[in-house]
Amino acid sequence: MFDETIKALKRLESGKISIPIEEDDKGYLDKQCPAEGCEFLFKVNDEDWHDIFKDEAVWCPMCRHEAPADQWYTIAQVEHSRNEALTMIKGQINRAMRTDALNFNRRQPRGGFLSMSMDVKGGTHRTYVIPAQAAEPMQLEIQCESCNARFAVIGSAFFCPACGFNSVIRTFSDSLRKIRAKKDNQETVRAALIDAVGADDAELTCRSLKETCLSDGVVAFQKYCERLYEPFGTPKMNVFQRLDDGSKLWEGALGVSYDDWLSPDELESLKVLYQKRHLLAHQEGIVDEKYVQRSGDTSYKPGQRIVVSKNDIELFLDLLEKLGRGLAEKCERND
Numbered sequence: 190m191f192d193e194t195i196k197a198l199k200r201l202e203s204g205k206i207s208i209p210i211e212e213d214d215k216g217y218l219d220k221q222c223p224a225e226g227c228e229f230l231f232k233v234n235d236e237d238w239h240d241i242f243k244d245e246a247v248w249c250p251m252c253r254h255e256a257p258a259d260q261w262y263t264i265a266q267v268e269h270s271r272n273e274a275l276t277m278i279k280g281q282i283n284r285a286m287r288t289d290a291l292n293f294n295r296r297q298p299r300g301g302f303l304s305m306s307m308d309v310k311g312g313t314h315r316t317y318v319i320p321a322q323a324a325e326p327m328q329l330e331i332q333c334e335s336c337n338a339r340f341a342v343i344g345s346a347f348f349c350p351a352c353g354f355n356s357v358i359r360t361f362s363d364s365l366r367k368i369r370a371k372k373d374n375q376e377t378v379r380a381a382l383i384d385a386v387g388a389d390d391a392e393l394t395c396r397s398l399k400e401t402c403l404s405d406g407v408v409a410f411q412k413y414c415e416r417l418y419e420p421f422g423t424p425k426m427n428v429f430q431r432l433d434d435g436s437k438l439w440e441g442a443l444g445v446s447y448d449d450w451l452s453p454d455e456l457e458s459l460k461v462l463y464q465k466r467h468l469l470a471h472q473e474g475i476v477d478e479k480y481v482q483r484s485g486d487t488s489y490k491p492g493q494r495i496v497v498s499k500n501d502i503e504l505f506l507d508l509l510e511k512l513g514r515g516l517a518e519k520c521e522r523n524d
């Protein structure tokens with residue numbers, strides 16, 4: 190009586206259901222980091238996914254979590270596949286049951302004293318799967334300088350998903366981009382916060398955002414120098430946090446120092462900004478004698494609190510960028 194239904198169940202038992210995944214308009218596939226707490230969404234070029242990526246290992250562009258290639262389906266793709274598989278199974282069983290009912294009804298003698306009929310109600314009729322759609326293309330496309338794999342992210346990425354490589358130059362420029370975004374979005378953040386939490390908290394948050402731009406820049410430049418300096422030896426801890434010491438190290442390694450790329454005025458301004466960062470980190474921004482001495486900034490008296498302006502941050506980023514570019518060019522020629 191249930192021949193077709195039993196056959197359909199057997200077919201499902203033995204077979205695999207595969208749900209196709211579509212690429213986006215630019216030919217990229219959605220991927221997601223499987224590490225709990227990261228779940229970073231990114232995209233990989235479909236061609237490169239087959240030609241360059243390895244089955245054994247893929248790396249998260251954000252946290253460098255490493256896992257085999259079959260573990261990078263996005264949560265949305267997994268959910269879609271689960272739903273599609275279920276729909277298809279239901280559809281196939283439903284169809285088999287309908288066939289069984291039809292056969293059963295056909296076999297019933299007509300005009301007898303007692304007649305029986307079987308009816309299958311409801312259920313889904315779809316017996317095929319719909320591919321998982323791709324999310325919107327991402328703007329920031331990156332090609333790894335080490336293995337040439339192409340991938341795309343929102344915001345920034347630290348590592349190549351195909352080989353785990355971390356590009357020192359890209360990381361530095363991404364950091365500067367992040368700081369620039371922090372500076373440029375002040376007013377939007379302030380406006381949103383005033384509505385949400387009130388003017389006092391909005392002001393505190395925005396000031397803190399602005400001030401962290403300085404420490405972010407110092408750390409980004411320090412990490413950048415440390416990586417670039419690797420071929421020349423291991424410098425003392427945090428030496429690249431200090432402009433004079435860092436400049437001396439580079440002079441020893443490359444024969445050029447920061448004043449080759451910055452004018453005396455620019456170098457002076459950068460020193461003041463470095464000292465401001467130091468005050469914020471260690472004195473909560475309150476000016477002391479040491480600050481006045483070291484920075485040569487006479488616009489404050491000890492006891493005052495420094496102010497970090499938007500112009501400060503703009504200048505700061507421009508100068509770090511200039512130094513970064515100079516160093517990269519020189520290191521490349523030195524290779």
Ligand SMILES: [Zn+2]
Pocket residue numbers: 222223224227228229249250251252253254
């Ligand atoms: Zn991750």
Ligand SMILES: [Zn+2]
Pocket residue numbers: 333334335336337338349350351352353354
């Ligand atoms: Zn790579």
